Amino acid sequence: MKLLITTFIVTTCLMVGTTFAQSQTVMNFQRTDCNGTMHDLFADLDAGNVVVLEFFMQGCAPCISSGKKLETMRATLETSFPGKVKAYAIAFTNSYTCSSVASWVSTNGLTAIPMDSGAAMVKHYGGFGMPTVVICAGVKEHKVLGKVYIGMASTDVPTMQADIRSYLMQSTTSVTEAASMAFATRAYPNPASEVVSVDISDALGATSIDVIDVTGAVVSTQRIAPGAASTTTFDVQALSAGTYILLVRGGNNTLRTLVNITR
Secondary structure, three states: OHHHHHHHHHHHHHOOOOOOOOOOEOOOOEEEOOOOOEEEHHHHHHOOOEEEEEEEOOOOHHHHHHHHHHHHHHHHHHOOOOOOEEEEEEEOOOOOOHHHHHHHHHHOOOOOEEEOOOHHHHHHHOOOOOOEEEEEEOOOOOEEOOOOEEOOOHHHHHHHHHHHHHHHHHOOOOHHHHHHHHOOOOEEOOOEOOEEEEEOOOOOOEEEEEEEOOOOEEEEEEEOOOOOOOEEEEEOOOOOOEEEEEEEEEOOEEEEEEEEEOO
């Protein structure tokens, strides 16, 4: 009986569904992980990072094996591109609790960021075979790098690694340069050390500004009162030196710009 159950689980892990159409466009998320840290996927990508999403099923041996291979791949890339490749381990279904997702990640010795409730994303990417792995990249144009790996195999890793390395090496324009060309007047002074003023006139009905570090974590949020002036100012003295994304949200408008904090 145990053998039959194990065989069923492995077979289920490897099944490839044909119900969902695959998408080459990245589906954004703005939510907390299972450790309570807020993340914005598009902000990560706009910072020039590559993000690896592994959708897993508990009890799926290939998911564990693939997770470990992705860990090795990221460690290899880290030597050439420190801090530029980020990974999430996301439950393929909404029925897993966050505590069980975090436990699965830690028990299997993985360092990927644990996140629950991945059913909508799995459907978006057309996955069902477990694990399904998606590599996300692109500043402003958020696309799947390569293909969606449904039922990822160990032989897929060299292709994934080559695609990521090629993308990071061919980025000839830095994120800072790209952002400054598009949003040159929306944050000032830049660089800043004490106070930053942000022009929110183009974000109709602006409601908030999130400050996001290069790892994609939201480190500060400022709420904007209805009817506020077209420029808002906030204190950055508590932030460490580095580059941050300012994400201004208002109605259906979302504006992104970068600001450099110096000390």
